[in-house]
Amino acid sequence: MSVATQDTAIRTGRVARTLIYLVLLLFALFYLLPLYVMVVNSVKPLNEITGGGMMNLPQVFTLEPWAKAWSSAQIGVEPTGLQPYFWNSIKMVVPAVAISTVLGALNGYVLTKWRFRGDTILFGLMLFACFIPFQIVLIPMARMLGLMGMAGTTQGLVLVHVVYGIGFTTLYFRNYYAVFPTELIRAAQIDGAGFFQIFWRILLPSSGPIAVVSIIWQFTNIWNDFLFGASFAGANSQPMTVALNNLVQASHGVKEYNVHFAGAILAALPTLLVYIVAGRYFVRGLMAGSVKG
Amino acid sequence: MAHVADADFKTRLQSWLPKLVLSPSLALVLVFVYGFIIFSVYLSFTDSRLLPSYGWVGWENYSKLWRLSHWEVSLKNMGIFAALYISICTVLGLSLAIFLDQKIRAEGVIRTIYLYPMALSFIVTGTAWKWFLDPGIGLENVLQTSGWTTFEFDWIKNRDFAIYTVVLAAVWQTSGFVMAMFLAGLRGIDNEILKAAQMDGASNWNLYRRIIIPQLRPAFLSAFVILSHLAIKTFDLVIALTGGGPGRATELPATFMYSYTFSRNQMGIGAASATIMLMTIAAIMIPYLYAELREKK
Numbered sequence: 001m002s003v004a005t006q007d008t009a010i011r012t013g014r015v016a017r018t019l020i021y022l023v024l025l026l027f028a029l030f031y032l033l034p035l036y037v038m039v040v041n042s043v044k045p046l047n048e049i050t051g052g053g054m055m056n057l058p059q060v061f062t063l064e065p066w067a068k069a070w071s072s073a074q075i076g077v078e079p080t081g082l083q084p085y086f087w088n089s090i091k092m093v094v095p096a097v098a099i100s101t102v103l104g105a106l107n108g109y110v111l112t113k114w115r116f117r118g119d120t121i122l123f124g125l126m127l128f129a130c131f132i133p134f135q136i137v138l139i140p141m142a143r144m145l146g147l148m149g150m151a152g153t154t155q156g157l158v159l160v161h162v163v164y165g166i167g168f169t170t171l172y173f174r175n176y177y178a179v180f181p182t183e184l185i186r187a188a189q190i191d192g193a194g195f196f197q198i199f200w201r202i203l204l205p206s207s208g209p210i211a212v213v214s215i216i217w218q219f220t221n222i223w224n225d226f227l228f229g230a231s232f233a234g235a236n237s238q239p240m241t242v243a244l245n246n247l248v249q250a251s252h253g254v255k256e257y258n259v260h261f262a263g264a265i266l267a268a269l270p271t272l273l274v275y276i277v278a279g280r281y282f283v284r285g286l287m288a289g290s291v292k293g
Numbered sequence: 294m295a296h297v298a299d300a301d302f303k304t305r306l307q308s309w310l311p312k313l314v315l316s317p318s319l320a321l322v323l324v325f326v327y328g329f330i331i332f333s334v335y336l337s338f339t340d341s342r343l344l345p346s347y348g349w350v351g352w353e354n355y356s357k358l359w360r361l362s363h364w365e366v367s368l369k370n371m372g373i374f375a376a377l378y379i380s381i382c383t384v385l386g387l388s389l390a391i392f393l394d395q396k397i398r399a400e401g402v403i404r405t406i407y408l409y410p411m412a413l414s415f416i417v418t419g420t421a422w423k424w425f426l427d428p429g430i431g432l433e434n435v436l437q438t439s440g441w442t443t444f445e446f447d448w449i450k451n452r453d454f455a456i457y458t459v460v461l462a463a464v465w466q467t468s469g470f471v472m473a474m475f476l477a478g479l480r481g482i483d484n485e486i487l488k489a490a491q492m493d494g495a496s497n498w499n500l501y502r503r504i505i506i507p508q509l510r511p512a513f514l515s516a517f518v519i520l521s522h523l524a525i526k527t528f529d530l531v532i533a534l535t536g537g538g539p540g541r542a543t544e545l546p547a548t549f550m551y552s553y554t555f556s557r558n559q560m561g562i563g564a565a566s567a568t569i570m571l572m573t574i575a576a577i578m579i580p581y582l583y584a585e586l587r588e589k590k
Binding site for chain 2: 032111120128260
């Protein structure tokens with residue numbers, strides 16, 4: 001993406017520039033507002049929030065809400081905190097991301113370097129699958145998971161996320177491999193290299209950037225999923241998002257807003273960390289995708 | 294002789310291998326996407342209630358669905374939500390992208406701040422906005438206790454205005470992403486044309502209106518397609534922010550389908566509503582994907 005660094009030829013005057021900076025700053029505050037609210041209110045006692053101090057910095061600093069959200073808050077019927085659900089999410093996300101990325105890489109390789117009649121239609125079918133409203137598959141999926149003995153299990157959720165993630169991972173790798181010089185592959189073929197050898201020795205070593213995009217995309221989507229978790233998870237496989245929703249919507253007892261905010265940050269932390277650490281590659285990948293169309 | 298047969302087998306295997314490698318993914322998609330779509334559409338013509346049942350009832354579920362005021366409210370809300378969400382995200386995304394394209398210092402930091410909401414779950418976003426907008430503890434309470442006693446902001450609890458709080462939270466979540474799409478488009482524009490037009494004395498306003506924005510057509514199209522399919526799929530945000538309420542003020546087709554199928558035991562009607570959602574998205578996505586995939590050939 002060399003074009004991304006190209007500067008515009010537009011010139012602006014001093015007054016216009018000041019206004020532009022002002023607007024940009026204002027919107028930065030708008031985007032940061034909910035994060036600010038979550039962070040400051042997760043480290044103050046409940047009475048400071050209910051007393052009208054939601055926008056203030058904490059007068060008494062406490063990590064009590066974090067501890068409670070993590071290990072002792074009432075989620076559903078058990079006072080377990082969000083901790084077990086956090087691990088449920090990890091156990092679901094890691095295999096689902098790995099499997100869908102590997103399949104996407106192989107599919108992208110076949111669809112660009114071993115083209116055959118009708119391959120574009122097959123790719124179109126896979127791609128459309130990313131955009132369907134998932135309501136259309138909820139009922140048969142629930143039955144299918146039941147038939148396969150995977151109802152309410154983490155494996156069942158992994159399967160669901162792999163199936164509905166393949167389209168995106170295939171799209172990423174296909175676009176990336178499409179610009180990879182096919183001559184190199186033909187040369188390797190003449191030298192007697194087979195299908196997997198070419199993939200392993202030639203394409204894979206240069207797939208780092210797109211693998212990062214695919215992994216970040218899948219990780220974010222699967223970690224943040226609520227619909228599938230709410231529909232198919234059992235007591236021992238509920239992901240973090242479902243647990244957070246149960247915590248916040250609980251109708252019994254005092255509403256502990258500070259615990260809710262701490263819980264929300266806990267649920268957001270993994271994807272936020274990934275975004276901060278590897279976000280540059282992610283944005284670059286998204287931009288490359290949208291420029292190419 | 295055996296050696297030749299072996300080599301022959303190897304080349305045959307090599308030529309089949311690519312299709313073999315593709316087939317598991319393809320099988321999964323065919324069964325779990327297209328097979329399931331057919332099954333759900335079929336269910337929408339049956340008397341399924343708590344569980345799938347196979348008594349054919351023709352269009353009955355659809356005619357029942359269109360008589361339900363609950364469905365009508367969901368559609369009306371979707372109309373308001375989609376129109377505002379798509380247009381605000383587009384205008385805001387484009388404006389911020391243009392501003393950010395003026396050789397801004399700390400562009401990287403600002404871009405990161407604008408984009409981070411995209412990394413969050415709608416449940417997290419919903420929780421944060423829910424309490425911030427709550428009149429009891431949020432903005433209204435904050436301003437009232439700090440002396441502005443007549444200040445009122447109870448949209449999230451108000452039947453007539455609750456849907457706009459869903460728009461607010463959804464715009465907050467996605468507008469940065471739309472900004473990034475337009476920014477990528479802006480960075481791809483050829484500066485030579487702009488310089489030539491500047492020499493002819495064109496103002497910045499005219500440069501944008503006549504040269505730059507018309508060239509962003511592909512970005513507009515992608516933004517529209519992505520935003521409209523996100524709008525139709527909106528579910529988690531409503532669940533976390535308002536739960537569909539107050540009353541039915543923020544019900545959308547996705548929440549309608551969920552409650553009719555799983556808590557009201559009207560699976561046939563639920564399947565009918567899901568079918569309508571699918572058709573709407575297909576009407577937008579299929580022409581788009583068709584055009585995209587054709588161009589690339």
